[in-house]
Amino acid sequence: MRPIIGISTSENNNENTLSHQYVKAVTKAGGIPVILPNIAEHHELESxxxxxxxxxxxxxxxIDPTFFGEEPHPKLGLIRPNRDEFEMYMIKDMLRMDKPILAICRGCQILNIAAGGDMFQDIYSQIDEDLLQHTQVAPISHGSHFVHVKEGSLLHQITKVQKFKVNSFHHQANRHIATGFQISGTASDGIIESIESTVHSFVLGLQWHPEGMLPNGDQHAKAIFQSFLDACKKS
Structure with missing residues (x-):
């Protein structure tokens, strides 16, 4: 049986939207993608x-900063509270059942917040150091900076390298990591690029977009999705 993979969606003008690259990535790795609406009735989500x-x-x-005890920073962008609440419920229930999670970009941040961590609302105004360009103007398929991988981590086991290139499309980033998680990848400027659970079988958060690098045959992106689907087959 091919595993069923729920994929969260964005909201725009009363529509749920999702890049088809996520669907293609799951399908190519052997899964059946199911696109998830942001359901407000939480009592129905356990099924x-x-x-x-x-x-x-x-x-x-x-992401709404009140979920981690802060109020909006002037550089905070558009938020969708319904999406935040839906994803946080889903994350907590999946963690409880120890089912695999792959969290991408914003997903990496909401994963950390749902587990008890927090984040920078805007890295460029909240960090007093020179930073890389984390919102690249190059195509999504292009790796614009390096990620340094923690030896022995899940990410290291998947990619089998300690340094590789990723794309970058974010102005927010994780700050304090939730208990039970570890940092498994960082950019050269110290921005957290990957987190993972140390107490679950497969829970991995990535600040970049591996689905966007797959069309160019990126082997690390391919390995990430294949490892995620392999874990889902065992869940």
Whole structure:
């Protein structure tokens, strides 16, 4: 049986939207993608988490800072509270059941917040150091900076390297990592690029977009999705 993968969506003008690259990535790796609306009735979500074998948290807009005890920074962008609440519920239930999660870009941040961590609302105004360009103007398929990988981490086991190039499309980033998680990848300027659970079988958050690098045959992106689907087959 091919595992069923729930993929979270963005909201725009009363529509749920999702890049088809996520669907293609899951399908190519051997899964059946199911696109998830941002359901407000939380009492109905347990049947949804029971149905899916894995959760893919997609990228998108900014996150409501009140979820981690802060108020809006002047550089905070558009937020969708319904999406935040839906994803946080899904994350907590998937963690409870120890089902695999792959969290991408914004997904990496909401994963950390749902588990008890926090984040920078805007890295360029909240960090007093020179930073790389984390919102690249190059195509999504282009790796614009390096990620340095923690030896022995899940990310290291998947990619089998300690340094590789990734794309970058974010102005927010994780700050304090939740208990039970570790940092497994950083940019050369210290921005957290990857987090992972140390107590679950497969929970991996990536600040970049591996689905966008797949069309050019990026082997690390391919390995990430294949490892996620392999874990979902076992869940």
């Amino acid at each position: 949804l988490t029971n149905m899916i074998d894995g959760l893919l948290l997609s990228g998108g807009g900014d």
